[in-house]
Amino acid sequence: MRIVYDVSPLSHPLTGVGNYVRGALEGLVEAAGGRHEIVAFAPTSPAGRRAIPRALEGLDVETRLVPLPFSQRWRDAWSRLGRPPLERLLGPFDVFHYSDWMYPPQAGGVRATTIHDLVPLRFPEWVTPKTRAMHGAKYEHTACDADLVFVNSEFTGRDVVERLRIAEDRVRVAYPGVKSVFSADGEAADLGRPYVLTVATLEPRKNLRTLVEAHRLLDGRFLLAVAGGSGWGEQPQLRGRDVVRLGFVSDEELARLYRGTAVAVYPSRFEGFGMPIVEAMACGAPVVASAHESMDEASADVAVRASPDDPEAVAAAIEDAAARRDELSARGVEHASRFTWRAAGEVFLRGYEDAR
Secondary structure, three states: OOEEOOOOOHHOOHHHHHHHHHHHHHHHOOOOOOOOOOEEEEEEOOHHHOOOOOOOOOOOOEEEEEEEEOOHHHHHHHHHHOOOOOOOOOOOOEEEEEOOOOOOOOOOOOOEEEEEOOHHHHHHOOOHHHHHHHHHHHHHHHHHHOOEEEEEHHHHHHHHHHHHOOHHHHHHHHHHHHHHHOOOOOOOOOOOOOOOEEEEOOOOHHOOHHHHHHHHHHOOOOOOEEEEEOOOOOOOOOEEEEOOEEEEEOOHHHHHHHOOOOEEEEEEOOOOOOHHHHHHOOOOOOOOEOOOHHHHHHHHOOEEEOOOOOOHHHHHHHHHHHHHHHHHHHHHHHHHHOHHHHHHHHHHHHHHHHHH
């Protein structure tokens, strides 16, 4: 098969969706074993033409980047206009897998996409107007036109079936994989005192306000280390001598932080899967995770769960996880080992082949 995969999100710093796109391609390449041609495609800005090849470094894919100033406007217009077909740029192909960023037309072949969560539909107040508009149009189009919809969890799959009314036989679960950098072996960070770590873009859904309140209840026992880029919306007060703002960090530095933390805490109100939970486990960190059901698959019975609306419960969960470090660390490493990009790639290939 000739498989065209939209890699437009790789033009930005890699966070949730970008990491999934890059990992999905890695898994596809590994699962394909040279039997299929994989094309990484994106209409992108000059900055994207530099960032995307860096993100794809080491992957055996053909890269086809179309330089476009104001590329997001062009992607939106192409998707909504519905012409010309993608084949005009790339020639014939067997599969087109489009991203969150666009849904351009195609004349033939399997049409597939990935839906990571339905946050813009379920909780529009948690996203920007631009995100609401972009995802709303994609959801509507996907429900009518996609042959295959891949999701990152059973939870998101049920959401897609129930809320977008997409037939179950069009939906496949491809769990995200854990990057090899996230391992219990390696150097651990030292922040000078025991610390709890949270990893999140600063936005309302990530619910850091509850974590800040829970941290105050611990009476200075731990530093609170916050890793993640600036987001939008009302921001929690992340100031004080017991709070360390780390900003966006590399995967290598993040792995060090996970290894060194007393407890990794993920108090999000809603996720498609909750990848930081599994990454932290892979590095041997005990994890406290929100009790919302969207994080059940990432957490399994290994994370200590707490209501995202109850700071006292979160504080108690942190103390419990810290006290059970050895037990939770061993179980977490085992649980995280189940999530591989090779397995995700095999799900993609089976889906493409079944849909042809």
